[in-house]
Amino acid sequence: MTALKVIPQLLCWAVLVPVMSRSLTGMATAVTAAAGFVVGVAGENLLLAYVGGELPFRPLRGVCGVIFLLLWGASVWALYRRGSKGSDAEAVSSPGPLAAGLAASATGVLAGALTLCRLAPLDGGAVRLVPYLSLACAGAVLALAATFPARYLPERLAPRGIPLLALVVSALMVMACSVQRLDIFSPLSMEVMKFIHDFVHQFFESMLIPDHPFFRSDVWGYIGLLFSDKVGLWGGLALWYLPVLFIALALRLERLPSVAHIRQGAARRKLLASFIHERRLRLVAPLFALVLLTGAAYQSRFPATEYWDPKPVEVTATPAGQIVIPKKGEMDLEDGKLHKFSYSQGGRQARFFVMLTPAGQLVTTLDACAICQPEGYGQAGNAVICYYCKTLIPLETVGKPGGCNPVPVPCSVKGDAVVIDAMTLLNTWESTVQVTAHGKGMGK
Amino acid sequence: MAAIIETSGLTRSYGDICALKPLDLCVPEGEWLTVMGHSGSGKSTLLNLLGGLDRPTGGSIQVRGTDLASLSEDGLARFRRDCVGIIFQQHHLIPYLTALENVMMSQYFHSVPDEAEARHALERVGLGHRLKNRPGELSGGEQQRVCIARAIINSPRLLLGDEPTGNLDHKSTTMVMELLRELRDEDRFSIVMVTHNQEVAAWGDRTIHMDDGCLVREERIKAC
Amino acid sequence: MNKRRWLAHIVFRALVHRRGRTLLLLAVLTLASSLATALGLVSASMRARVAEETRKYGANLVVVPESARVEVGSGGLHFGAIGEPAYLSQEQFLTALAKSGVKGDYSFHLEGALTLKGVEIPCEGVDFAQVRRLSPWWQVDGDWPREGEVLGGGDLTPRHHVHPGDLFEFGGGKGVVRTRVSGVVTTGGDEDDTLFIDLKELQEQMGRPGQVSEVRLLADPGNGSLKDQAALLQRHLSGAVVKELRQVGRTSEDLLGKVQLLMLLVTAVVLVTAGSSVAGTMSTTVLERGKEIGLMKAMGGSRWDLLKIFSAEALLLGVGAGVGGFLLGVVIAKFVAHSVFAADAALRLEFLPVAVGVSMLLALAGSVGPLLSVFRLDPVQSLRGE
Structure with missing residues (x-):
């Protein structure tokens, strides 16, 4: 292995x-x-x-x-x-x-x-x-x-x-x-994205154009394209390949040798042909x-997962709007690993995980942080890693807010179950993702 | 003078039929050799062997110091494009290409096509005014001159002619032979030509007569 | 002149020289690739069409409690129900739906009765947003209800003088419901003599919070056969029965599968036929051009050079026929979709590479044999014959 x-x-x-x-x-x-x-x-x-x-x-x-x-x-x-x-x-x-x-x-x-x-x-x-x-x-x-x-x-x-x-x-x-x-490829593409984002910001600011009022929403749609994850990827790829x-290109544009001095046509052509052949080689x-x-970029984009990263389990809420997850149900929540869940209601969806910190406390956090794209976390030994920025976050600090830590969601332990308020979860997810995904305009 | 062609014990048989009996032949650089004989006497076989179109069944054949028997299929193709020019009795021009393009085709296989040079070659054979004509629109003599231009475009050291005047009338024959002599005097290549026309043979330096795959007689027309 | 451009030039010249044969090959390849494109397009648009049709028919699965009462009579001759009414918990259904992995839209229904001026009126508690999504054929005179409003069936108007905008007091439940009728719905079915009221309200009135008497489910037919999905859901639902509501979903799905298989077969047959005809034409061409090939070899063309020339010819034909085939295919698909399925086949550009790929592959596959003979051809023999 x-x-x-x-x-x-x-x-x-x-x-x-x-x-x-x-x-x-x-x-x-x-x-x-x-x-x-x-x-x-x-x-x-x-x-x-x-x-x-x-x-x-x-x-x-x-x-x-x-x-x-x-x-x-x-x-x-x-x-x-x-x-x-x-x-x-x-x-x-x-x-x-x-x-x-x-x-x-x-x-x-x-x-x-x-x-x-x-x-x-x-x-x-x-x-x-x-x-x-x-x-x-x-x-x-x-x-x-x-x-x-x-x-x-x-x-x-x-x-x-x-x-x-x-x-x-x-x-x-x-x-x-x-x-x-x-x-170094994913930091590169992240930098590209940041650069474009900052550049547009600065540009608008220096032109004294207020962000929102003067543009129709479809114009914002186009400007928003500049902030999508794809821009970072393609820009990064361009810098990567260029x-x-x-x-x-330099090899291809190398000048043909001067052959004017060779009198015999056949010899002249032979020389040219061999030069072109060599250039091609x-x-x-x-x-x-x-x-x-390409292989490197692919590996960076789709890393061979060696992190503990379970598939999110779908959960539903009680009519009272509470998500109840038993501690010792189909899975043991207190085994020290992160357990991912997803909850959806109507068109809204949120991903979160529950885990036991080394301090012995069950914490519930979003599967996203406040600053990166919501690509989620995986667990590696005594840390979780943010797939987007590759930051390792020690388990001790999971459940605390700030930086690239997963955004905590209030939860309570009632008897043998962890109880989360579905509405709070959805709202936290949406407010977090709206800020980080840069989907619509600039969230000023 | 160095020999351009040297064969020793060269044979070629198709099954039981022996088309070429052991043949020792030496052609010095720059010589014009004519091969005469009836059809079936092995002269075409000899020409194909010299041109690297066919492989001998025995003996050795060296053209400019290269042993043709040892070359691979692609090696033979390389030899043909670099060292040999061939003129055919039936001209064998590509029907859908113009005279100019037929010459350029040969350049393409050799190295890169060069239009100016191909035009110059056609002007040398006196066809400067027929560049854009297809073979079908050219007379037999003109077609043969295109064929010659194509054969000499890559500056071969050896020109092979397989009855080059077989399909031509007397006037055209003389014209083609004069052209060949002129070109040879300028470029100093060797010529090996197969014919059964005595008159044509008289243009060469030396004639060999073949019969039933054997060299039977040799006559020298001019001193080398 | 650059070598590559020269190659293109002579290949083009050769194709033009053999105009008839080139046109024949182009026609065959175009036909094959246009058929492939058309079938692909029709099949894709049919899938979309069937999904849409199924949606139009509304829910395809219904979940009822196991000991549901048996309705006697229907419509105007409604004698009531035999047996105790049974109910199903909303929550149980949602859990089962999540666990089974069946995806789809659903609506809850609770049947009951309220009285209007002493007369009992059958009524149904629904979530109006859900019903509206699942029953696109409902025609509402007036507005869909907002909060605290109800929807009356079309037959209630003559019977009880229910008109949009009227205020009524309904009794029969725990208290008196004073509400406005926002609109009247006409469906031509049982719904016409039912009063539709908000689900939560009716549950409260009947004292059955969180319970329903029926769930209609529109399972996505794209996720596997309806029967399987019903069985999957049934496994997680005890005390309730999952039934296929209509046969429409199932038959259209079966039909779709069969038609697609048929199309696949036809395409395969066409491709094989076209391929062999290409092979035939190509090998005649190569035979005819034996002298030319021998000459090229005598001029010093290596076997690879010749292979390059001839496969370039095949590829050029393939690309040309592919583009033509795509355009023709779009026209055919439009025609077929219009005349047979009465739908519009959307132009999908992703079929362009498919069309070009099909015709290029066909041209190359057809030329494999002839190319091999080009490879092996002996220049001496081909030049000798007159």
């Missing part, structure tokens, strides 16, 4: 190393990468064991963000430089052994650390010895074994320079995005990078 979790990452690694060793300095690269992987695994596990908390993850996520920015920079540079292809392009294609070694080891360390994070237990602490050692071995063996298929990789297909960077970064993104706490697309690396990025 544990082994299955890291298969996508190891697969990425197994693809990455042969390409790198082919493009850089062969066997030496593979060995360096293998060493880097082992160091990365070991270092990350040490961090997990002795530092704990968020600290092992945050810098790693930062590094991922930085290399993604680096890719952006490189892509813009490539697009800018495409016209003046000359002797310096040759210099890029054959990096010195030192640079190659550095690149390989850095990639290895990052890959190792990222892969280990996938195995990190959700409730903190280090990875146990057996999976830890076997992961290190598997990574190293894969890297060394990769020199064998690398020999069969055609020289012309091996990417050089910036396309290689695109491939490496996108493979690392796949590794990062499969760990929810390292995922650098690699830029690189592909060089597009393979960026296109593959696009596939990898």
